[in-house]
Amino acid sequence: MDKVFSQPESFKKTTPKIDHVHGGYETFQRYSLDVARGKPDLNEGFCIAPEFVDDREKDTRDPWPMETEDNGLVGFKETAREYYRKADELGRFIGGLIAEGLGLPSGYFEEYFEKQMSHCRLIHYYGQESRKEQEDDIGAGLHTDWGLITILYQDSVGGLEVLDKETGNFITVPPTDGAYVINCGDLLSRFTNGVYTSAQHRVKAPPPGVHRYSIPYFCDGNPSYLVDVLPLGAEWKEWVEGRRGKAPEVEKHYQPIKAGVYFEGKWKESTLPSSETHASSIAV
Ligand SMILES: O=C(O)CCC(=O)C(=O)O
Numbered sequence: 001m002d003k004v005f006s007q008p009e010s011f012k013k014t015t016p017k018i019d020h021v022h023g024g025y026e027t028f029q030r031y032s033l034d035v036a037r038g039k040p041d042l043n044e045g046f047c048i049a050p051e052f053v054d055d056r057e058k059d060t061r062d063p064w065p066m067e068t069e070d071n072g073l074v075g076f077k078e079t080a081r082e083y084y085r086k087a088d089e090l091g092r093f094i095g096g097l098i099a100e101g102l103g104l105p106s107g108y109f110e111e112y113f114e115k116q117m118s119h120c121r122l123i124h125y126y127g128q129e130s131r132k133e134q135e136d137d138i139g140a141g142l143h144t145d146w147g148l149i150t151i152l153y154q155d156s157v158g159g160l161e162v163l164d165k166e167t168g169n170f171i172t173v174p175p176t177d178g179a180y181v182i183n184c185g186d187l188l189s190r191f192t193n194g195v196y197t198s199a200q201h202r203v204k205a206p207p208p209g210v211h212r213y214s215i216p217y218f219c220d221g222n223p224s225y226l227v228d229v230l231p232l233g234a235e236w237k238e239w240v241e242g243r244r245g246k247a248p249e250v251e252k253h254y255q256p257i258k259a260g261v262y263f264e265g266k267w268k269e270s271t272l273p274s275s276e277t278h279a280s281s282i283a284v
């Protein structure tokens with residue numbers, strides 16, 4: 001992954017991410033996941049979207065960066081595609097387990113996963129060497145993930161923390177060899193009427209000179225899928241399995257929303273206008 005990010009800026013910008021749908025290179029400090037904090041996150045990314053993997057959109061543009069012996073990227077596309085597909089499979093499998101755990105048929109979330117708009121981000125965190133390290137240097141601001149679940153790989157540097165809502169303390173999520181972190185996202189929370197909560201988490205920036213890499217795969221669902229609160233209560237299981245009849249009345253904490261609409265809204269609120277805008281504010 002370091003090979004991707006060590007390319008010259010001009011090269012990285014040949015495949016820019018331009019909107020919430022497509023993938024591509026995301027410049028340093030593009031996002032500010034903690035909207036209230038309002039400071040840019042100290043990371044850059046490369047976002048792999050469906051069109052990078054299955055040519056679904058029949059876009060003639062090759063979204064992948066050029067691979068040459070000189071730039072060391074030969075094999076990047078193939079490896080990244082393979083990773084995306086495997087993560088997608090794992091997400092569906094875990095989705096099946098979650099459905100079963102909720103007393104639903106294991107295929108309950110299949111329609112959600114069908115042609116889903118998943119994004120896999122390769123993330124590179126780094127502190128700014130020109131600046132003194134600051135206590136509040138944040139690699140990724142406090143946030144919840146947006147989709148059903150996230151499958152997160154992190155390297156051995158550490159820095160991921162989850163907020164304990166009861167105490168207000170942060171709990172570190174140490175890197176564990178051979179293990180993924182699975183996050184429950186906002187849409188799973190909405191499906192379960194808040195019974196499952198999407199935990200707030202953040203990433204502390206590594207100290208100057210240290211580089212951290214992670215790969216979250218976000219199961220963000222089919223954009224047209226209407227996410228609605230599963231009807232909880234005694235009749236719940238029966239109603240969902242039969243998919244018929246009127247759902248038992250429950251007090252919904254969330255209104256139905258299309259997965260794509262939710263995702264677009266969250267992306268827009270977390271994205272800064274452009275890295276250039278912020279370059280001036282952090283240069284001092
Ligand atoms: O890099 C990490 O460990 C977590 C990243 C994350 O939370 C996110 O991108 O949503």
Ligand SMILES: [Fe+2]
Nearest residue numbers: 143144145201
């Ligand atoms: Fe996250």
